[in-house]
Amino acid sequence: MKGIFIILITWAISCGPDRNQYTGEVGPPVLPDRKLHAALVVVDGVYNTELIAPMDVFQHTVFHTGQGIYVSVVAPTRDTVVTFEGLRLIPDFSFADSLPPIDILVVPSARNSMSDDLNNQALISFVSERSRQALYTVSLCDGAFVLAQAGILHGMACTTFPADVAALAQRFPSLSVHREVSFVHDRHVITSVGGARSYDAALYLVELLYGRETAVKIGKGLVIDWDLASVNAYRTAR
Amino acid sequence: MKGIFIILITWAISCGPDRNQYTGEVGPPVLPDRKLHAALVVVDGVYNTELIAPMDVFQHTVFHTGQGIYVSVVAPTRDTVVTFEGLRLIPDFSFADSLPPIDILVVPSARNSMSDDLNNQALISFVSERSRQALYTVSLCDGAFVLAQAGILHGMACTTFPADVAALAQRFPSLSVHREVSFVHDRHVITSVGGARSYDAALYLVELLYGRETAVKIGKGLVIDWDLASVNAYRTAR
Numbered sequence: 001m002k003g004i005f006i007i008l009i010t011w012a013i014s015c016g017p018d019r020n021q022y023t024g025e026v027g028p029p030v031l032p033d034r035k036l037h038a039a040l041v042v043v044d045g046v047y048n049t050e051l052i053a054p055m056d057v058f059q060h061t062v063f064h065t066g067q068g069i070y071v072s073v074v075a076p077t078r079d080t081v082v083t084f085e086g087l088r089l090i091p092d093f094s095f096a097d098s099l100p101p102i103d104i105l106v107v108p109s110a111r112n113s114m115s116d117d118l119n120n121q122a123l124i125s126f127v128s129e130r131s132r133q134a135l136y137t138v139s140l141c142d143g144a145f146v147l148a149q150a151g152i153l154h155g156m157a158c159t160t161f162p163a164d165v166a167a168l169a170q171r172f173p174s175l176s177v178h179r180e181v182s183f184v185h186d187r188h189v190i191t192s193v194g195g196a197r198s199y200d201a202a203l204y205l206v207e208l209l210y211g212r213e214t215a216v217k218i219g220k221g222l223v224i225d226w227d228l229a230s231v232n233a234y235r236t237a238r
Numbered sequence: 239m240k241g242i243f244i245i246l247i248t249w250a251i252s253c254g255p256d257r258n259q260y261t262g263e264v265g266p267p268v269l270p271d272r273k274l275h276a277a278l279v280v281v282d283g284v285y286n287t288e289l290i291a292p293m294d295v296f297q298h299t300v301f302h303t304g305q306g307i308y309v310s311v312v313a314p315t316r317d318t319v320v321t322f323e324g325l326r327l328i329p330d331f332s333f334a335d336s337l338p339p340i341d342i343l344v345v346p347s348a349r350n351s352m353s354d355d356l357n358n359q360a361l362i363s364f365v366s367e368r369s370r371q372a373l374y375t376v377s378l379c380d381g382a383f384v385l386a387q388a389g390i391l392h393g394m395a396c397t398t399f400p401a402d403v404a405a406l407a408q409r410f411p412s413l414s415v416h417r418e419v420s421f422v423h424d425r426h427v428i429t430s431v432g433g434a435r436s437y438d439a440a441l442y443l444v445e446l447l448y449g450r451e452t453a454v455k456i457g458k459g460l461v462i463d464w465d466l467a468s469v470n471a472y473r474t475a476r
Binding site for chain 2: 047048049052053055056059060071073080085086087088089090092141161162193194195196197199221222223224
């Protein structure tokens with residue numbers, strides 16, 4: 001009986017989905033000594049939730065830290081952007097504008113993230129150049145396809161929307177695409193499965209930057225009981 | 239030993255937070271025979287998540303039902319609305335516009351939902367009048383204060399953002415304000431605690447209207463494993 005129990009436990013550990021490689025411990029926070037800038041890159045057809053979840057988590061830092069994060073919405077032009085769900089947004093900056101240096105580059109998914117957007121040279125160049133200068137790059141859902149096309153993910157661990165994991169791995173064979181996780185953190189890149197899980201990836205980055213207590217407070221404001229240890233994440237880097 | 243077990247179970251049932259009064263069973267779906275219209279009422283300072291969560295859930299019905307729900311953003315005027323987090327939105331309709339009949343009236347929280355917005359006669363009148371004509375009225379977070387001020391919640395069960403439960407009960411003594419729930423459904427009104435829990439209330443209404451399977455599919459698209467039985471809700475009506 002005891003033997004069966006041990007076998008079951010061993011099976012559960014070896015066959016279960018990837019768990020926090022660093023079991024919830026993220027080390028001391030960065031505690032930036034200046035206000036950071038998170039730029040959310042949007043194109044027509046951007047998905048609301050994948051844009052809003054990181055925007056809210058990052059913007060709310062200003063109420064719980066010394067300086068926090070300034071968030072901006074950046075689009076190919078200053079024209080109104082219509083989201084997938086029909087919301088009409090006015091971007092803060094166009095790609096051509098002289099915008100403040102970007103510390104956190106955020107790429108939400110959009111209707112054409114797996115198709116036409118990958119041939120949008122203005123988008124791919126912007127993401128490629130700005131990601132190299134940023135401290136962190138975050139994709140939500142199929143935003144991972146845009147990062148991969150921009151050459152940011154080469155040889156790295158990542159994830160995307162659950163139904164698109166196989167397509168991402170097939171199109172970009174150098175990637176190690178993880179299933180059944182909320183997000184993956186490899187070096188300076190965090191990729192999230194997206195949807196309502198997008199809050200996890202953003203809260204995790206807030207925990208890395210400003211510490212657990214700040215992430216918990218922001219979670220509380222969003223009625224999320226934040227606890228990294230209970231999130232199914234794959235992390236190869238702090 | 240068995241006695242202690244029974245006592246513990248009894249205690250857990252009597253002292254635990256409110257659970258589904260109808261234990262997950264919502265009866266046959268309404269299955270509307272026409273396209274419905276969900277109007278999201280926004281004012282300056284509206285919170286992104288409380289606007290977007292119901293918008294996404296309701297809009298995504300068009301991909302999973304015959305006709306689904308048309309969503310629109312309605313504001314006091316056609317001027318650009320700046321959300322709490324700084325997003326700039328262009329409303330689809332102003333209160334004065336001749337807008338389509340509203341089937342689902344949605345009132346997200348805003349910066350001043352507990353203060354100045356309650357003295358905004360245009361807002362309160364619009365919500366009061368349109369709620370009477372709607373099939374359902376849904377508030378997210380402190381949107382419940384606006385509903386209460388509009389006279390919609392008199393004598394009813396409801397909820398609001400966790401930290402504001404006492405303030406709501408004090409300001410509107412006829413209400414039965416519930417704690418530690420995700421949402422409350424009483425008659426034609428669904429009130430949600432808001433934040434990331436706003437998806438629950440919207441998915442629940444989709445389940446009422448279009449059935450469980452549709453709600454599960456929409457949940458999947460938003461990376462939410464929808465199961466009403468696992469949501470802590472208080473329901474006094476189907």
